[in-house]
Amino acid sequence: MPERSDDELGMRRPISRRDFIDGVAVAVGAAALGGLGAGAGVAAADTGREAGGPYPPALQGMRGYTNDSMTVPHRLRDGTFWTDAGEPRRTGEEYDLVVVGGGISGLSAARFYQREFDRDARILILDALDDVGGHARRNEFRAHGRLLIGYGGSQSLESPSTFSREARSLIEDVGIEVKRFKKYFDSGFDTRHGLGRALYFDKESWGRDHFVAYRPGTEYAEILKDAPMAGRAKTDLSKIYDAPEDWMPGLTDKQKKDRLARITYREYLTEHVRAHPDAVKFLQTTPNGNWGYGADAVGALDASIEFAGFDGLALNWDEPDRRLAPTGQKLWTSEDDYIYHFPEGNAGVVRALVRTLIPDALPGHGMETITTSRLHYDRLDRKGDRVRIRLGAPAVRVRHVDHARRVEIAYVQSGDLRTVQARHVVLACNNQMIPYLTEEISAEQRAALRYAGKLSLVYANVQVRDWTAFDRLKISSVRYPTMYWGSAGLDFPVSIGDYRFPDDPREPAILHLAKTMCKPGLPPREQGQAGRRELLATTFQDMERAIRDQLARALGKGGFDPARDIEGITVNRWSHAYAYEYGLPWDTFWPDGELPSHVARRRWGRVAVANSDSAPRAYVDSAIDMAYRAVRDLAGKPSDSVSRGVDGVAP
The missing domain is CATH 1.10.3110 (protoporphyrinogen ix oxidase, domain 3)
Known part of the structure; x- marks a missing residue:
């Protein structure tokens, strides 16, 4: 098969292109920002803005941990931030709790704090990214007036039957009834449409291109x-x-x-x-x-x-x-089916938490409106509210003041260095960032925090004008054993409330592609570091070309034309994604030695540590469990059952 040209692949077509690096949009060229061509299918007015400011789920450009979002953290890491930062401006704001990190763990910590200390506690949540939820990210597309929703990060409530009592309680508290997913998830979708799976062997790795579709059980x-x-x-x-x-x-x-x-x-x-x-x-x-x-x-x-x-x-x-x-x-x-999934993935959990903390930010009632209601970002950080979520605000310093009766938190927003004070602090950011925020911890704890690793991955959502190629080939997904993108397929068939999954092959749909950034031959933690370097060196255009090429090669016999059929691409790059969990043969201290995570998550003074790195395990329930443990630490109460359930070893 001759190599397709850029024109044949549709590389120059003016579609909606969005590239996110670790949650923040990065421009990907004029084609992403200019008008849409006739028939492109995405409403030209859907520019990612609302009356009160940006609307992150529909923002154009690169998304994820972008260079912009990481400038301050990287300057802290490199030791250059405070050389010219000057003295922070005191805002005079005082809170019962400040949470650093607005992902699922940070939001859960805020809710647990309300339940443990005071329902009316004044809480501020700081996050470096421009959207709430951390790795749980919602991507939206508009296709001929129809809303399409995909997940750009944290995927599903995996094996909820194994969740701790505390995680189940939090999920129920925010209005999520897991049993309802049995209704929302169309378990008969593949059978009804006669869809199986496929493998694609590329000529570069195997000598010739080869596509094979098969039914489960073959x-x-x-x-x-x-x-x-x-x-x-x-x-x-x-x-x-x-x-x-x-x-x-x-x-x-x-x-x-x-x-x-x-x-x-x-x-x-x-x-x-x-x-x-x-x-x-x-x-x-x-x-x-x-x-x-x-x-x-x-x-x-x-x-x-x-x-x-x-x-x-x-x-x-x-x-x-x-x-x-x-x-x-x-x-x-676990014996659970893999069905516990919002259309936006675990961004649905984020939205439920936000609604619980700031009710009018996500209007509506009941589980079905978690997905269908529009989140009002201009209501997240309002003066006078008991809970405030401040985006684009990376923390840069955490230290006790006033004879350790308060904690001062310095952060940057819009280039302005400011401070607030709090009775308590929960650090729900990456463990590796914490040593750069404080000088109050021991060398042992500092080393343990730095031992935490992150693995890198990329999720791409591709809007297509229809999914007839999949229907003709009778497949729902394809695995590429040796190509750039490891898999591509139709999104999970979930319909919730007024949001309907496209059941007719002639309807617009979202395809989901996944890429793990690893470097075979190295130990897993080093693979994460090498993958991070590769990820940051790869352009959006390289990823887009691979998307178009792989879809064209695998789906071509079904009539798929990337230049005609692709109407939008959102790439979510997560350079710090999965928490690195301990395992053999690499971590010889597992499971009987003292775990670095137990040392890393020690409370000091009025500061406790949450986040999935503290488990360490890259699942939503562990993020929630670690939030519960952190708040209990602040209250001086044990939480052995949670710790044992997460990492297998009581602390």
Whole structure:
């Protein structure tokens, strides 16, 4: 297949282009800001503004942790901020609680504080980004007058049956009834439309392009019969998926688990299964979506819970092995279907929290209006309100004052350095940022905070004029084992209130693409660092071209034309995304040693630490649990059950 030109791919077409780096919009060129061409489908007036100012879900440009949003934090990191910052201006504002970080953990901390201390407590939430919710991000499109909603970050309420009592209580408190998702999520969508899945092998990696669609339950011998890989690799993959053997003969159950705990999934495939290199290459990226890195970094013991090739070992899983990473433990415990999803992902949880804290910011009542009501950003930070959310305001210093009776918080907004004071502070920002905010912690705690890692990922939402290509090919998603974007597919079929998922293939729709930024061959924490560098060096245009190219190649036989069918692209880049969780074989202190997270989250004075890094586990329930623990810390009360439920070890 000849390489398509930019014109054939539609690179110059004046569509809606939005690029977010860690939550903040970055301009991506004149095409993103100019008028829309005829038939583009996105209302030209939908520029991301409302009467009171910007409307972030529809903002144009790059989104995520942008260079602008990270300028102040990076200057703090580099030690240059205070050289010319001058003295902060005292605002005279005083609060019962200041929360640094407006993600799910920070918002939850505010609500828990109201419940623990005072329903009428004066609370200020500071966040560096231009939208509330942290990694939970809502993307909106307008298609021929119709609203389309996608998720640009935190995805779903995963395995709510495993949530702690405290997390379940918070979810219910803000008006979310998880049982309702069984009605909202169209579990029969794929069956009703006869949709299966697909694999796409690219010629650059496999010698020739090859597309294959298949139905769930199809054996891999059939799926791979025409695939461009070695015959032995096909045989190996058929065994791994459909007839796994005992590739650890002669070992007891304990000996097998001991061995798996010392190696990676890739090492298991190469050393025990002795799989062909093509088979290993095919399986390398299967863990990326859940873990943020591939088979070379996921521990084999954790892989045995989730991935192919282990059933023949006949491992005894009557009880979870303590050595499983937190995600492995969650997978062992959970029996939930993957249906607990708002159209905007966990931005739905954010909106519910905002409504609880500032009721008229999100008008309406009941769970169904969480998605359908418009959030009024001009009502988030109003003088006189008991709770205020101040966006575009990164904190730069936290210190006790007045003989430790108060805490002073310095922050920057619109280039102005200011201070407020509070009775208590919860730091719900990234752990790695905290050592740059305070000089009051020990060297031990500082080192533990810096040990926290973040893995990088990218979510793209693509507005298409219809999804007839998927209907013709009879697929809902496609996996690309070795291409830039690892997967592409129709969004989750969720209808809630007046918002309806496009059931007719002729209707406009959103496609969701995912990319994990990792560097195979390195330990997982180092992969996150390398991926972050690659992410920041990649242009929006590079990502857009890959989107158009991969969709054209996989969906072309279904009649998909990227130049004609793509009407909008929003890229959400998260350079600091998944919290790095502990696991074997990399973190040898796990699970019996003192965990860095337990040291990192120690309260000092009137300051406590929340956020998912404190678990550490990149799930919404852990963010909530850590908020609960932080508030209990401020109240001088224990929360052992929450800590044990999150990270497997009581502090």
